Amino acid sequence: MALADNAGCAKPSEDFPFPEIIELNVGGQVYITRHPTLVSVPGSLLWEMFTQKNVRSLARDSKGRFFVDRDGFLFRYILDYMRDQQLVLPDHFPERSRLQREAEYFMLPELVKMLAPKLSKQNSLGDDPCQSDPEELSPSADAARSLAPASSTLPSAAAGGPGAAATTGTGTAGPDARRAGFITIGYRGSYTLGRDSQTDAKFRRVARIMVCGKTALAKEVFGDTLNESRDPDRPPERYTSRYYLKFTFLEQAFDKLADAGFHMVACNSTGTCAFAHDQTDDRIWTSYTEYVFYPAADHQNLLPSLRLLQ
Numbered sequence: 001m002a003l004a005d006n007a008g009c010a011k012p013s014e015d016f017p018f019p020e021i022i023e024l025n026v027g028g029q030v031y032i033t034r035h036p037t038l039v040s041v042p043g044s045l046l047w048e049m050f051t052q053k054n055v056r057s058l059a060r061d062s063k064g065r066f067f068v069d070r071d072g073f074l075f076r077y078i079l080d081y082m083r084d085q086q087l088v089l090p091d092h093f094p095e096r097s098r099l100q101r102e103a104e105y106f107m108l109p110e111l112v113k114m115l116a117p118k119l120s121k122q123n124s125l126g127d128d129p130c131q132s133d134p135e136e137l138s139p140s141a142d143a144a145r146s147l148a149p150a151s152s153t154l155p156s157a158a159a160g161g162p163g164a165a166a167t168t169g170t171g172t173a174g175p176d177a178r179r180a181g182f183i184t185i186g187y188r189g190s191y192t193l194g195r196d197s198q199t200d201a202k203f204r205r206v207a208r209i210m211v212c213g214k215t216a217l218a219k220e221v222f223g224d225t226l227n228e229s230r231d232p233d234r235p236p237e238r239y240t241s242r243y244y245l246k247f248t249f250l251e252q253a254f255d256k257l258a259d260a261g262f263h264m265v266a267c268n269s270t271g272t273c274a275f276a277h278d279q280t281d282d283r284i285w286t287s288y289t290e291y292v293f294y295p296a297a298d299h300q301n302l303l304p305s306l307r308l309l310q
Helices: 045-049 075-084 096-105 109-115 139-146 162-166 215-225 250-259 296-309
Strands: 021-026 029-034 066-068 183-193 205-214 239-245 262-275 283-295
Touching: 029 075, 075 096, 096 109, 183 215, 183 250, 205 215, 205 250, 215 239, 215 250, 250 262, 283 296
Parallel strands: 021 066
Antiparallel strands: 021 029, 183 205, 183 283, 205 239, 262 283
16 A cells, blocks of 8 residues: 655655755754745745745755855744744843844844834833843944933942042943953863973863853953853843853953953862873873953952952
8 A cells, every 4th residue: 555645755846846844054053944934924035045946056065955154043033933923032132133133134024123122202222121232232222321310320429439430420331330240261271291291282272261250241341252152042140151252362361351351360270181192101181270350440349358268
């Protein structure tokens, strides 16, 4: 008895060049979806890609998957929208402005409207906590902050106390004012120590520099050099230990922290040793090191607590 054909395994034909199930490689992230989902919004970029007759014009990766050179992590929200034309985001979603750019690229005007910052009756930004990334505030957001009343500044600043140096004459925060908090930089390094204590050329090989601390503070200090792919939905006021830097030079990380007004307040390191080969005396030393940084402006207030820990 012959079995019925499985529609999900239908092969492409001349009239229908695309299979029912399509694999996508978006920025290195693999997605599997149905063809009707990709063409559910007429006029969109995906609709144009997967309704054309010339399939060979579409880019593919080494495994034959259709390739799109965009943010692979944010594409999941694009694909969710394509399924039912609804937008559902996590609470305190920090990538709203980036997702709006992706929606513009994929030519989804209704999704762009949903992601646009809401305006109040006074033509100022609303109370939406996810209107923009902390490091990518729009000019309109800066204008809204400049309209804040002077009474919102610290009481000590209004009275000419210690906080006065952190504010300008208009009552807004000056350029040196930054939020306080700890940032910890960690890395695993390794080097090989051979016969006669000669180190090889890969001394202090650093695979990845990790960043721990408050999400908003880490973004403020490292900006676009911060890789958030392992924890993309972390709210701004929560803490994370899953961020890492896009470069592997410790001195570059220290320079950015110094430019942001941070000083190192503590550090620690551990190490292990193992033989590289059974036939040689070469040894591989592996270490894990952490450096703790704190804003220099608040360093004096922190010293009594540090002395108690010693």
